[in-house]
Each structure stands twice: as C-alpha cells, then as structure tokens.
Amino acid sequence: MLEVSDVRLHLDEGVDEGACLAAGRRKVARLLHVAPRELMAIELRRRSIDARKKNDVHLVCTFRAALADAVREREVLARLSDEEGRRVRAVAPEAPSFPVYAGARPTNRPVVVGAGCAGLFAALALAEAGLEPLLIERGDDAERRGAAVARFIRTRRLDPESNIQFGLGGAGTFSDGKLTTGTKNPAHRLILETFVAAGASRDILWDAKPHVGSDVLPQVVTHIVARIRARGGEVRFRARLIDIERASDGSLRSVTVEHREPAPAGDAGAPPSEPATVERIACDRMILACGHSARDVFELLSRRGFHLERKTFAMGVRIEHLQRTVDRAQYGAAAGHPALGAAPYKLVAHPRDGRSVFSFCMCPGGEVVAAASEEGGVVTNGASESARAGRNANAALLVNVNPVDLPGSSPLAGVELQRTCERAAFAAGGGDYSAPAQLLGDFMAARPSTGPGSVLPTYPLGVAWTALDRVLPPSIADGLRAGIPLLERRLRGFTAPDAVLTGVESRSSSPVTVVRDRTCAAEGAPGIYPCGEGAGYAGGIMSAATDGIRCAEALIASLRPR
Known part of the structure; x- marks a missing residue:
C-alpha cells in the first residue's frame, strides 16, 4: 500500500468523504503516473484546512492507495522523481488491537475506578483480554446523568455525585468531544476506530481536528459500556471508592466502595434517597482513573500515604465571541463554505512575566456549561454539539499556576x-449558581460590567455582571491582562470589547500528580495503577484513553510469569 501526502484539494472538492475520495483518486493516480482504474482501493487518512492565506483557503489531504500487488507498487515508487518521492511512501496495512492475555484467570478480578475515557478504555482493554474487570463509577449512566444535569439547570439543586464532572464518560461527555492530541501513539487509531464502532461519525478517522459532539458522546460511551459487559466485565454506577487497604509491603489487598441506588426511573436525575451500603472488595490490582475533579480520592490517597506531588495546572475564565467573527478571522471570504464548518482556534502567548496565557478546549458554535461538582461553588466549562451550529464560539482562557505559586x-x-475561587464565584454570582461575568473591554480597563453587548452569554443558569477580579487571584487576572493583547496578533477580533468573560474555569487539569514508577504502578504501591487526567498523566480524551490502555497493558504484564 502507498501513502500519498500533501494532496491539495479545492474546497468544493472536499465537502465530504465521498467528494475527497473522488478527487483524491484522480490526483493520486496523476502523481503516481498510473491510470485511475489501477487504484484497487483508496482511503482518506487525513484532511486538514490550510488557511494561512485568506485568499487561498484550501484542503490538504493524505490518502492510502493499493495497486495490484507489492511488485507493482515498488515499480511505481522506483520511477517517481525525487520531488514526487518525498510525498509517497510504502506502508503496511494497520490492524490495531487491544492487548492479549493468555494466562490463567487471576483469583481476584481487576478493579477500575472511574468511567471517564481513561477508565473506560482501561476496562475495555482488560475485558477484551478476558479478565472480566469490575468498573465502578461514582456518578450515573449517561441517561440518568443527563437527567441530573437538566434537573440542576431547572431547579439549581446540584447532585454532587452526578453532574458535568461525574458520571459515565467523565467530564469529556459534556464537552465538544475533541480528539486532537499533540502526541503520536499506535493506540490512537484503535481509539478512533472504537469510537466509530460505538456510534461516532466516520470523519473522526480522517479529520485533522476530529470531534464527536456532546449530543453524540452519551450514546458512544453507553455502547462502550455494553461492549465491556458483553465480554464479561461488570460496570456499577453510583459506586464511590472510599478506602484502600494495603499490605505491609504496600501492595493492594482490598478496596471499600460505597453504593447508592439510583433514583426511581420516574424521577431520573433526583439524588437517591436510600441510605448508602458499604462493600469491601478483595483485589490485588486496581487501575485508579478517578478524574481531575475527584478531590475526595486525592484526600484519601494523602491519608493513606501515597506519594502525591503538586503539578502545574491552569485557571482562568471562559471567553465567548460571535462564531461568525471567528470564522471571518480564520477563513476570510471563504467563511461559511460547507467544507469548512465553524472555525476553531488555538492560541498561546508568553508575556514577559513568564506566565503563559492560552486557550484550551475551544468549542466552535457551542455554549458555556455549568460544571460545578461541589455545593456552593461555580465552575465553567465548554460544550458544543456535533453540528457546531451555535451562535457563539467559546474557549477556556487560562493562565499557568506553578507549584511555587502555592x-x-x-x-x-x-x-x-x-475551591477558594469557585466559592468566590458562587458568591459573586449571587449564591444561586449564576456565574460572574464581565465584558472583555471592561476587564482590561478594570471596571465592573453592567450588561452585555452583541455577544450574549450562554451560561445556562444566567450571569451576574461584575468585576472578575473579585474571584480570580491577582496573578491570574494580571496574567490575562498581559496576554490578551498578544493573542489579538494571532486572531483578529479576539480583543473585541464586548466579548464575554465568565468565571471561573478552574478544572482544566488536575493540580496533583499521583507519582508512579516505570511499571505505571503507584510508587511504593504494587498493583495500583494511577491513570489518566486525575493522576496527572493525560490532558484530554485521546491522551486519557491512551493512558488507560497503557495502564491495562502494565496490569496484564504484571500477571504474566517473570
């Protein structure tokens, strides 16, 4: 098979996968100096947008094509010019797969804590290997979790166990579902194919900036749970880890889990009224994929003597612009073309004070969501559906917090x-989960805002217009003011004075690392595998899922005879 890169397509040639393949077949055949009928198969592997010149926005694609046989492919490669040859290479067909285990089934099944992307893929990998894992999640399944979130918006009564942070799929379920990553790993293709098999759109297999959408993710993660169960795994919701028992050498002996029955189906979304039951589960291997907001787990680990370290994290606000403003800034006159969709952005600035300012989790055509998980705190996050058709663009706008700052x-x-900033935001919003907000122009001038301009805030519980200096530490507020003018150089219109800032964005990453050794086990705790964002080893859906598979492989390796 031959991989051909840097194939340029006009926008009209790339409105969907079929159009890309039709145009790609012609152009690949021309580059290889073969007739189109000689291409026995052609596959779109990547499609990106080149918008560096606003008067020449186009698509750049990579294709894989198969000729009659390997001999013919070698002949074609041999006669290419040096310039052509730089764009063509022979590749082997890929068949990514989950790890394999052929040994005896262990006495105690492995336990996975947390059903975010790290925990889901760890449990799926263990189930595919025949180890029948137990996956526990403190929140609800997707349907009941959606009802709990809707109930919070309707009544302003927060369920601390089931919300935008906790429940099936983790924080990623109520997000844009972005699958971009800055790393390369053979597991990435496996993860994407797993999502497609679970109901995600096929375009995530080739889009350079793939996303699933918050309207599709609940069914995707539900299908992954069904796959785990079909392979012998067990998944329990409303099951929260409350203790870990270790032997004298530090190895795992058992976990203690608190179970709460979900509310009756007719009252989906209501907190359970039955008292909790407590169960001790004997186990000697556990993947701890608790997520970046599992503060009770961090406190438990601290009490039980695990090696925790501070890590750099980030805090700030959510910023909203009109999506059409971002589209024009990114694509010029081509904005609105069906091959482009709503424009994303990714920005970073490095003011002289050395504290980075950057966008994160940018949601084109999306909305700001109410992401609190503790009573008396306001937290913002962003989401967008698969169509990305909303009026506003939003993104986290963050400043680094370094360990020495604390x-x-x-x-x-x-x-x-x-927690301090979230409680301050709750108070500044009026104490009813409304969020504090300020216009960008007012924030830069350090004056309170009294109302919106052309950009209407999308935070669903309403906003209280104020000054965000009331809720942000001076280092964060000053860092934003230093960095925002620099971001205008990257995206024209970013500093529009009526852009809306909503606070606080405090959960972009974990502030804690659970230190692990080269086998992925917690330091001094054999059999316990800290995993994903909560443990400090991932920063998004793809990296979390990859780390879940990595920890499952480490657990499986520990079962094999040395």
Missing part, C-alpha cells in the same frame, strides 16, 4: 486554590 507544602494546595 502556599505551604501540602500537595493538595492547588485543590484548595481551585
């Missing part, structure tokens, strides 16, 4: 800073 020596100092 007081004292506690590894949980970052958690306390997050």
Whole structure:
C-alpha cells in the first residue's frame, strides 16, 4: 500500500468523504503516473484546512492507495522523481488491537475506578483480554446523568455525585468531544476506530481536528459500556471508592466502595434517597482513573500515604465571541463554505512575566456549561454539539499556576486554590449558581460590567455582571491582562470589547500528580495503577484513553510469569 501526502484539494472538492475520495483518486493516480482504474482501493487518512492565506483557503489531504500487488507498487515508487518521492511512501496495512492475555484467570478480578475515557478504555482493554474487570463509577449512566444535569439547570439543586464532572464518560461527555492530541501513539487509531464502532461519525478517522459532539458522546460511551459487559466485565454506577487497604509491603489487598441506588426511573436525575451500603472488595490490582475533579480520592490517597506531588495546572475564565467573527478571522471570504464548518482556534502567548496565557478546549458554535461538582461553588466549562451550529464560539482562557505559586507544602494546595475561587464565584454570582461575568473591554480597563453587548452569554443558569477580579487571584487576572493583547496578533477580533468573560474555569487539569514508577504502578504501591487526567498523566480524551490502555497493558504484564 502507498501513502500519498500533501494532496491539495479545492474546497468544493472536499465537502465530504465521498467528494475527497473522488478527487483524491484522480490526483493520486496523476502523481503516481498510473491510470485511475489501477487504484484497487483508496482511503482518506487525513484532511486538514490550510488557511494561512485568506485568499487561498484550501484542503490538504493524505490518502492510502493499493495497486495490484507489492511488485507493482515498488515499480511505481522506483520511477517517481525525487520531488514526487518525498510525498509517497510504502506502508503496511494497520490492524490495531487491544492487548492479549493468555494466562490463567487471576483469583481476584481487576478493579477500575472511574468511567471517564481513561477508565473506560482501561476496562475495555482488560475485558477484551478476558479478565472480566469490575468498573465502578461514582456518578450515573449517561441517561440518568443527563437527567441530573437538566434537573440542576431547572431547579439549581446540584447532585454532587452526578453532574458535568461525574458520571459515565467523565467530564469529556459534556464537552465538544475533541480528539486532537499533540502526541503520536499506535493506540490512537484503535481509539478512533472504537469510537466509530460505538456510534461516532466516520470523519473522526480522517479529520485533522476530529470531534464527536456532546449530543453524540452519551450514546458512544453507553455502547462502550455494553461492549465491556458483553465480554464479561461488570460496570456499577453510583459506586464511590472510599478506602484502600494495603499490605505491609504496600501492595493492594482490598478496596471499600460505597453504593447508592439510583433514583426511581420516574424521577431520573433526583439524588437517591436510600441510605448508602458499604462493600469491601478483595483485589490485588486496581487501575485508579478517578478524574481531575475527584478531590475526595486525592484526600484519601494523602491519608493513606501515597506519594502525591503538586503539578502545574491552569485557571482562568471562559471567553465567548460571535462564531461568525471567528470564522471571518480564520477563513476570510471563504467563511461559511460547507467544507469548512465553524472555525476553531488555538492560541498561546508568553508575556514577559513568564506566565503563559492560552486557550484550551475551544468549542466552535457551542455554549458555556455549568460544571460545578461541589455545593456552593461555580465552575465553567465548554460544550458544543456535533453540528457546531451555535451562535457563539467559546474557549477556556487560562493562565499557568506553578507549584511555587502555592502556599505551604501540602500537595493538595492547588485543590484548595481551585475551591477558594469557585466559592468566590458562587458568591459573586449571587449564591444561586449564576456565574460572574464581565465584558472583555471592561476587564482590561478594570471596571465592573453592567450588561452585555452583541455577544450574549450562554451560561445556562444566567450571569451576574461584575468585576472578575473579585474571584480570580491577582496573578491570574494580571496574567490575562498581559496576554490578551498578544493573542489579538494571532486572531483578529479576539480583543473585541464586548466579548464575554465568565468565571471561573478552574478544572482544566488536575493540580496533583499521583507519582508512579516505570511499571505505571503507584510508587511504593504494587498493583495500583494511577491513570489518566486525575493522576496527572493525560490532558484530554485521546491522551486519557491512551493512558488507560497503557495502564491495562502494565496490569496484564504484571500477571504474566517473570
């Protein structure tokens, strides 16, 4: 098979996969100096948008094509010019797969804590290997979780166990479902194919900036749970880890889980009224994929003597612009073409004070969501559906918080800073989960806002117009003011004075690392595998899922005879 890169397509040639393949067949055949009928098969592997010149926005694609046989492919490669040859290479067909285990089934089945992307893929990998894992998740399944979130918006009564942070799929379920990653790993293709098999659109297999959408993700993660169960795994919701028992050498002996029955189906979304039951589960291997907001787990690990360290994280606000403003800035006159869709952006600035300012989790055509998981705190996040058809664009606008910025020596100092800002935001919003908001022009001038301009905030519980200095530490507020003018150089219109800032964005990443050794086990705790964003080893859906598979492989390797 031959892989052909840097194939340029006009926008009209690339409105969908079929159009790309039709145009690609012609252009690949021309580059290879063969007749189109000689291409026995052709596959679109990647499609990206080149918008560096606003008067020449076009698509750049990579295709894989098969000729009659390997001999013919070698002949074609041999007669290409040097310039042509730089764009063509022979590749082997891929068949990504989950790890294999052929040994005896262990006495105790492995336990996976947390059903975010890291935990889901860890449990799926273990189930595919025949190890019948137990996956526990403190929140609800997708249907009941959606009802709990809707109930919070309707009544302003938060369920601390089932919300935008906790439940099947983790925080990623109520997001844009972005699958971009800055790393390369053979597992990435496997993860994408798993999502497609579970109901995600095929375009994530070739889009350079793939996303699933918050309207599709619930069914995707539900199908992955069904696949785990079909392979012998067990998945329990409303099951929260409350203790870990270790032997004298630090190895795992058991976990204690608190179970709460979900509310009756007729009252989906209501917190359970039955008292909790507690169960001790004997196990000697556990993947701990608790997520970046599992503060109770961090506190448990600290009490039980695990090695925790502070790590750099980020805090700030959510910023909203009109999506059409972003489209014009990114695509010029081509904005609105069906091959382009709503324009994303990714920005970073490095002011002289050395504290980075950057966008994160940008949601084209999306909305700001109410992401609190603790009573008395306001947290923002962003989401967009698969069509990305909303009026506004939104993104986290963040400033780094370094370990040396935090007081004292506690590894949980970052958690306390997050919590302090969330409670301040709750108070500034009026104490009913409304969020504090400010116009960008007013924020830069350090004056309170009194109402919106052309950009209407999308936070569903309403906003209280105020000054965000009331809820942000001076280092964050000053860092934003230093960095925002620099971002205008990257995206024209970014500093529009009526752009809306909503606070606080405090959960972009974990402030804690659960230190693990070269086998992926927690330091000094054989059999316990800290995993994903909550443990400090991932930063998004793809990297979390990849780390889940990596930890499953490490667990499986520990079962094999040395």
